[in-house]
Amino acid sequence: MSLKVGLSTVAGICLLGLAACSAPQEATNDSASDKFADVDTQRIIDASPAAEWLSYGGGYDEKRHSSLTQINRETVSTLGVAWTYDLATNRGVEATPIVVDRTMYVTSAWSHVYALDAATGAELWTYDPAVDKSVGVKACCDVVNRGVAVYEGKVFVGVIDGRLEALDAKTGAVVWSKVTVDQSKPYTITGAPRVVDGLVLIGNGGAELGVRGYLSAYNAETGDLVWRFYTVPNPEKQPDGAASDAAFQSVGNITWGDEGAWVTDGGGGTVWDSIVYDAPNQQIIFGVGNGSPWNQKVRDPAGGDNLFLSSIVAVDVKTGTYKWHFQTTPGDNWDYTATQSIILAELPLGENGANRRVVMQAPKNGFFYVLDAETGEFLSGTPFVPMNWAQGLDENGRPIEIADARYGEVPYLQLPGPVGAHNWQPMAFNPEEKLAYIPAHEIPQAYSFDPRWAIKPTKWNTGTDFSAEIPLDIPPGVMKFIRASHKGRLIAWDPISQAPRWIVEHKNAWNGGVLSTAGGLVFQGTMEGDFTAYNAANGDKIWSHALKSGAASGPGTYEIDGEQYVTITTGWGSLYSLVAGYDYDVKVSPTVGKVVTFKLGANGTIPAADFIPIDRSVKAERFGTDQQIQDGLVHFSRNCMVCHGPFAISSGVLPDLRWSDYSGNADAWQAVVHEGVLSDAGMIGFGDLLSVEEVEAIRAYVVAQAHNTLDQEAAASR
Ligand code: CA
Numbered sequence: 255m256s257l258k259v260g261l262s263t264v265a266g267i268c269l270l271g272l273a274a275c276s277a278p279q280e281a282t283n284d285s286a287s288d289k290f291a292d293v294d295t296q297r298i299i300d301a302s303p304a305a306e307w308l309s310y311g312g313g314y315d316e317k318r319h320s321s322l323t324q325i326n327r328e329t330v331s332t333l334g335v336a337w338t339y340d341l342a343t344n345r346g347v348e349a350t351p352i353v354v355d356r357t358m359y360v361t362s363a364w365s366h367v368y369a370l371d372a373a374t375g376a377e378l379w380t381y382d383p384a385v386d387k388s389v390g391v392k393a394c395c396d397v398v399n400r401g402v403a404v405y406e407g408k409v410f411v412g413v414i415d416g417r418l419e420a421l422d423a424k425t426g427a428v429v430w431s432k433v434t435v436d437q438s439k440p441y442t443i444t445g446a447p448r449v450v451d452g453l454v455l456i457g458n459g460g461a462e463l464g465v466r467g468y469l470s471a472y473n474a475e476t477g478d479l480v481w482r483f484y485t486v487p488n489p490e491k492q493p494d495g496a497a498s499d500a501a502f503q504s505v506g507n508i509t510w511g512d513e514g515a516w517v518t519d520g521g522g523g524t525v526w527d528s529i530v531y532d533a534p535n536q537q538i539i540f541g542v543g544n545g546s547p548w549n550q551k552v553r554d555p556a557g558g559d560n561l562f563l564s565s566i567v568a569v570d571v572k573t574g575t576y577k578w579h580f581q582t583t584p585g586d587n588w589d590y591t592a593t594q595s596i597i598l599a600e601l602p603l604g605e606n607g608a609n610r611r612v613v614m615q616a617p618k619n620g621f622f623y624v625l626d627a628e629t630g631e632f633l634s635g636t637p638f639v640p641m642n643w644a645q646g647l648d649e650n651g652r653p654i655e656i657a658d659a660r661y662g663e664v665p666y667l668q669l670p671g672p673v674g675a676h677n678w679q680p681m682a683f684n685p686e687e688k689l690a691y692i693p694a695h696e697i698p699q700a701y702s703f704d705p706r707w708a709i710k711p712t713k714w715n716t717g718t719d720f721s722a723e724i725p726l727d728i729p730p731g732v733m734k735f736i737r738a739s740h741k742g743r744l745i746a747w748d749p750i751s752q753a754p755r756w757i758v759e760h761k762n763a764w765n766g767g768v769l770s771t772a773g774g775l776v777f778q779g780t781m782e783g784d785f786t787a788y789n790a791a792n793g794d795k796i797w798s799h800a801l802k803s804g805a806a807s808g809p810g811t812y813e814i815d816g817e818q819y820v821t822i823t824t825g826w827g828s829l830y831s832l833v834a835g836y837d838y839d840v841k842v843s844p845t846v847g848k849v850v851t852f853k854l855g856a857n858g859t860i861p862a863a864d865f866i867p868i869d870r871s872v873k874a875e876r877f878g879t880d881q882q883i884q885d886g887l888v889h890f891s892r893n894c895m896v897c898h899g900p901f902a903i904s905s906g907v908l909p910d911l912r913w914s915d916y917s918g919n920a921d922a923w924q925a926v927v928h929e930g931v932l933s934d935a936g937m938i939g940f941g942d943l944l945s946v947e948e949v950e951a952i953r954a955y956v957v958a959q960a961h962n963t964l965d966q967e968a969a970a971s972r
Pocket of ligand 1 (some may be wrong): 461543544591
């Protein structure tokens with residue numbers, strides 16, 4: 255039995271979504287400030303970390319460490335629910351709320367923005383950018399959004415369709431709106447903008463589908479583009495008239511060959527998450543994503559380092575001019591993004607123990623890096639999870655690769671996989687304990703070359719094979735076996751000794767972002783819905799509360815009228831739930847996405863989600879030959895799995911096709927899957943990629959899976 259590729263977890267996408275607004279609680283309290291987002295760069299520098307949460311990572315250094323101490327190891331036992339707010343979505347929620355001038359600004363799926371009274375949860379305004387839902391298929395990992403930035407009375411949001419918008423912080427009215435990408439290409443924006451000295455910084459995503467990445471700086475007042483730094487050269491390796499031109503002439507161009515899919519497909523390198531402002535060095539430091547396609551043999555057969563893929567890059571804040579880079583994964587071949595949290599801190603790593611300003615990152619490739627912030631010099635790098643793609647790093651921080659990891663048609667079961675040793679869930683750093691808190695994953699993936707690979711514009715297109723050797727009849731227990739190979743843990747990592755100080759093992763792999771506080775606590779959620787406070791020094795579990803929903807986003811904390819609050823956004827969806835949520839007991843519900851806010855002595859309750867029952871009955875008799883069903887499996891795995899789940903088992907976030915009414919009617923199935931009649935709801939047609947016969951083969955497979963599921967369940971209950 256060969257289940258190698260069946261063990262894969264894969265990275266995911268998707269479709270269909272709901273979002274509306276609701277208004278809970280009483281009206282805003284009358285002592286509320288008449289200021290809204292009255293923030294400039296100096297206020298963010300002066301304030302952080304303190305009573306508010308003024309930027310995505312809690313401050314420009316993005317430590318996610320608050321100096322607030324009212325909620326601490328002694329008092330946390332009385333922490334209870336102060337208020338909740340319904341984000342009205344069943345899709346992934348990844349936002350960290352911004353709190354400023356008593357107002358909370360938070361986002362949800364489809365780039366919706368909400369302004370709430372931060373003390374009561376009362377709704378002040380909501381904003382729906384009215385995204386065409388058919389763009390959902392461009393999103394590798396659900397139609398998520400990680401939050402806004404605020405500056406001088408405006409709220410800035412990156413919209414999933416590639417817009418960057420400035421909203422009036424008091425009213426939510428659109429002040430300006432700019433399209434930051436070529437919308438004919440599969441770009442998306444899921445990350446939070448940052449604002450520095452009047453510049454709004456925003457990147458994008460899309461490297462699973464084929465785009466060329468870059469970071470842009472827009473004028474906060476006018477929305478005019480000020481500078482742009484590309485992370486991959488253009489196919490001619492000629493100047494773009496952009497801030498990155500000199501960097502490609504000096505170090506970038508020679509690391510790319512002249513042929514391969516990168517020439518037509520963009521090459522990847524999207525800047526989809528970490529962007530930090532290093533004020534002392536007047537530079538922006540950002541993380542760059544994976545190559546596109548993943549497989550370097552098809553992306554760039556010449557096999558160079560492919561700068562600036564999978565790199566940490568520093569540029570001048572005013573001009574975007576290149577200053578330094580450090581590439582974590584030369585010649586990326588595995589979706590090893592270096593977009594994960596970047597944290598700036600002072601560590602005693604200078605001469606005679608003097609403090610040195612450093613950059614810390616725990617990217618997907620599994621090494622924890624410490625770099626000099628001013629120069630990018632590699633100081634140290636150590637595996638924080640088990641790995642079998644590299645034996646270690648050389649003196650310059652370059653990975654010493656294990657040859658088999660550059661896979662061919664024979665699958666190589668690898669750790670970490672494309673989900674990473676660490677993904678978007680934010681890491682935190684406690685400067686007193688000098689510990690970084692990493693939400694780490696151990697999720698293997700069998701990588702292999704896809705011999706049928708061909709360019710598929712605007713669709714998933716990694717050059718790796720998600721479908722080879724999957725057996726038609728999945729033996730009972732295999733899904734449990736796969737899941738048992740997925741592990742997750744919270745690691746308190748000492749970046750000076752480069753070793754863990756303590757570790758909390760989680761029940762399931764996908765664990766949430768982290769908040770550190772001077773109260774000696776570390777807060778973290780899990781997808782099972784536990785929200786827990788640990789002792790920052792030793793990892794002892796001190797307090798926990800059930801959220802009745804998944805929680806993967808970064809929690810925050812703030813103080814109003816002398817009371818400290820802790821807040822977290824909840825929901826299912828996002829990458830892991832879509833592709834591997836099948837045993838999280840995720841059910842269909844339009845009301846699982848919420849903001850949940852706690853304070854001491856409160857005893858509110860979190861409303862239970864409204865679940866929609868699923869009719870788990872087969873909608874057609876088995877049909878098709880074994881070959882037809884096997885073909886259907888291959889086409890399903892290549893085109894449908896990243897949204898609707900491996901083996902056609904959905905997490906419930908997006909429709910489970912086994913129980914879909916459309917599966918019972920060949921014409922209706924063709925209308926949806928081939929013609930795209932549900933594209934307004936997010937399910938585009940695949941007629942440009944799949945023939946009528948292939949679409950029907952997928953139906954035969956899905957129907958067979960429905961029968962197989964019920965047969966296996968019946969057998970198990972006997
Ligand atoms: Ca990726």
